[in-house]
Amino acid sequence: MNKITSNIFTAFLLIVFQTIIFNNINLFGYLNPFIYIVFIIYYPIKNDRIFFIFISFIIGLLIDVFSDTLGLHAAASVTIAYLRPLILKISFGLAYIHQVIKFKNIDFRKKVVYISLLSITHHIVLFGLEVFNFSKIFFVLERAFLSSLFTITLCILFSYLFKTNER
Amino acid sequence: MRQIIDFFVRNKNFILFLSLFSFSLILIFSNSRFHNSFILNSTNSVTGKVFETNSSILSYLNLKNENILLSEENTLLKKNIYNSGLVTDSVKYEVFNSTIIKNSYSFYNNYLTINKGKQDSINEDMGVVSSKGVVGITDRVSKNYSRVISILNTKLNLNAKLKKSNHFGVLNWDGTSFLTVQLKDLPKQSPVSIGDTIITGGNSFIFPQGILIGEVSSFKLDDTQNYIEIEVDLFNDMTNLNNVYIIKNNHIEELKELDE
Numbered sequence: 001m002n003k004i005t006s007n008i009f010t011a012f013l014l015i016v017f018q019t020i021i022f023n024n025i026n027l028f029g030y031l032n033p034f035i036y037i038v039f040i041i042y043y044p045i046k047n048d049r050i051f052f053i054f055i056s057f058i059i060g061l062l063i064d065v066f067s068d069t070l071g072l073h074a075a076a077s078v079t080i081a082y083l084r085p086l087i088l089k090i091s092f093g094l095a096y097i098h099q100v101i102k103f104k105n106i107d108f109r110k111k112v113v114y115i116s117l118l119s120i121t122h123h124i125v126l127f128g129l130e131v132f133n134f135s136k137i138f139f140v141l142e143r144a145f146l147s148s149l150f151t152i153t154l155c156i157l158f159s160y161l162f163k164t165n166e167r
Numbered sequence: 168m169r170q171i172i173d174f175f176v177r178n179k180n181f182i183l184f185l186s187l188f189s190f191s192l193i194l195i196f197s198n199s200r201f202h203n204s205f206i207l208n209s210t211n212s213v214t215g216k217v218f219e220t221n222s223s224i225l226s227y228l229n230l231k232n233e234n235i236l237l238s239e240e241n242t243l244l245k246k247n248i249y250n251s252g253l254v255t256d257s258v259k260y261e262v263f264n265s266t267i268i269k270n271s272y273s274f275y276n277n278y279l280t281i282n283k284g285k286q287d288s289i290n291e292d293m294g295v296v297s298s299k300g301v302v303g304i305t306d307r308v309s310k311n312y313s314r315v316i317s318i319l320n321t322k323l324n325l326n327a328k329l330k331k332s333n334h335f336g337v338l339n340w341d342g343t344s345f346l347t348v349q350l351k352d353l354p355k356q357s358p359v360s361i362g363d364t365i366i367t368g369g370n371s372f373i374f375p376q377g378i379l380i381g382e383v384s385s386f387k388l389d390d391t392q393n394y395i396e397i398e399v400d401l402f403n404d405m406t407n408l409n410n411v412y413i414i415k416n417n418h419i420e421e422l423k424e425l426d427e
Contacts, residue, residue, distance in 0.1 A: 020221055023271075026406070029345060030273040049180050057187045064194075066214055068271070068278045068314070071194030078191065082184035129195060130275050131342070139342075 011059055014039055019066035030143070033150040034073075036063055037122055038158050040081055041115055042103055045088070045096075056081035069130070076126040080118050087117045103159070115155050116148070123148045215268070215312045218280060222268040226409060233409050240298040260375055261415040263287060265295075268312070272345040272405045277317040279303060281411060284311045292373060294414040300379040300402040301325070301367060302411055318380075319345050319405055327380055328368040332357055335368040338380065338399070345405050347384065350397040357395065359386050365399050372422050374414065 018036045025032055040056050060077035064070050080087075088096045091114035095101045103111075123144040131140050175182065226233070265287075269280040283289050285308050295302045295315050303315040304323065316323050321342050327350055328335035334357035340348045350365060363383045369376035381399040389396045416422075 019217070026273045029406075032273055050183055053180065053183050053187065057191075060191070066217070068269075068280075069274065071191040075188055075191035075195065078184060078187045082180065129192075136342075 011039055011055075015059065015062050015066070018063055023067055027150065031147050031150050033147065033154045034063075034119075034122065034126070035151065035154050035158065037077065037080065037119060037151065038155050040077060040084065041118055041155060042159070043084075045101060046099065049085075052084075053078060053081045072126055072129055075129055076122045079125050080122045083121060084118065087114060087121070091117060111159070112152070112156065116152050119148045119151045119155065120144065123151070215280070215282075215309075218269040219282060222266070226266070229407075229409060232407070236298055237410065261417060263289065263413045263415070265289075265411055265413055267408050267411060270406075270408055272317070272319050275342045276321055277319045278306070279315040279317050279408075281305075281313055281315055281413075282311065283413065284309050284313050286310055288415070289313050289413060290415070292419075293416075294374040294378075295411050296374075296378055296414065297403055297408055297411050299404075300381065301374065302403065302405075302408065304373055305413065317405065318348060318401070318403075325374075325380075326368040326371040327365050329353075329357060329359065330364040330366050330377075335370060336394075336397075338365075346400060348381065348399050348401060350399050351389065351394065353395040353397060355388065355393055355395060359383060359395055359397065361385065365397070372416055372419050375416075 014036045018034070022033050022035050036059060039059060043052060057074055057078045060074035061071075063073040063077075067073070088101075091110055092101050092106070095106075124140070127140045127144045127147075263283060265281045265283040267279050268282050271277045271279070279295075279302070281295070289305060289308055291305055291308055293305045295305060301318055303317045303320070305313045306316045307314040318325070318338075319340050321340055323340070325338040326335060327338040334354050336350045336353035338348055338350050353359070361383050365380045365382065367374040367376060367378040367380060379402050381401040381403075384398045384400045386395050386397040388394070
């Protein structure tokens with residue numbers, strides 16, 4: 001019960017921070033980090049997958065409601081929620097298959113690979129759907145990579161900030 | 168039958184993912200006129216309250232800047248009154264003032280939210296201007312708030328013309344820089360030079376003629392070699408807006424009837 005309340009509290013805080021602070025950073029005029037995906041990144045590994053995909057969708061939808069981009073964030077976060085087991089397998093290999101990883105004590109390099117894969121996937125889906133024009137593919141890729149650099153940095157900082165809370 | 172059920176049970180994650188993903192796609196691509204989803208945008212009461220509180224805090228920090236702008240505008244208005252003596256369009260156009268509670272300029276399609284709605288007799292498709300020039304057009308209206316399609320939105324097309332002649336074209340944004348918009352389909356023979364002022368044209372029902380937009384920073388012939396394409400530097404700093412004015416055209420229904 002306590003776990004669920006704290007999860008809801010984290011999600012709520014992330015949505016508030018994302019919409020009030022991080023949507024308005026506009027580094028170089030257009031770069032915004034999408035920090036709310038740390039919820040999907042650090043969600044416990046042993047989970048009910050159906051529930052996890054569904055809750056990611058809800059969080060994406062809430063972010064959409066606040067930033068007037070109906071459906072974009074929902075689509076992007078449901079995609080990475082679905083792909084997370086695959087990305088965990090790619091970045092941690094055997095440790096994931098034997099179910100012995102804890103975010104607290106994993107190798108820094110592997111952690112960076114894992115976070116980068118998730119956030120780049122998320123950003124490409126997000127910007128791809130937002131622009132939805134194949135002739136602007138380089139524009140999409142440029143924005144996606146620059147924004148994910150920003151997001152990755154903040155996600156790693158975030159993981160040190162709340163180290164004791166991780167399971 | 169059992170095999171079909173087995174198939175669904177085995178792929179239940181993928182099916183859930185697919186259905187949620189396609190649901191989001193439906194939301195994205197039917198967003199423009201999806202009336203059932205009107206509660207899912209930034210004009211509903213919860214999100215509106217959040218942004219209003221947020222902007223009421225931020226507007227304190229911006230107070231000094233805003234005061235300078237307001238006093239500048241007041242001097243301009245006074246100058247106009249002293250110069251002209253009588254106001255001719257006062258019956259045709261009504262003006263309401265309002266404050267922006269949410270602004271965006273970093274996306275591909277940007278929207279603003281303002282704190283006036285149906286209660287203050289704001290309707291859809293009204294022009295929004297600031298003291299320096301055009302901001303956008305209202306698009307969705309709730310009781311207390313309305314959403315404005317920003318001039319920095321690739322879906323917005325405006326009728327605009329040169330100040331020194333009557334040649335007009337279509338103003339549109341290409342989604343790259345929030346400092347410049349593009350004026351297309353201007354006839355080849357129009358006398359453009361760098362630094363010329365671009366204003367709204369009289370062909371639109373929404374804006375009165377002659378509202379400032381920006382100045383020409385560069386121009387070239389487009390692919391057909393018949394029309395000029397202009398890069399327009401906006402007079403408005405779209406990243407720093409607070410007070411805006413909404414223009415209501417009282418003759419709009421009459422004009423629309425004439426057009427049918």
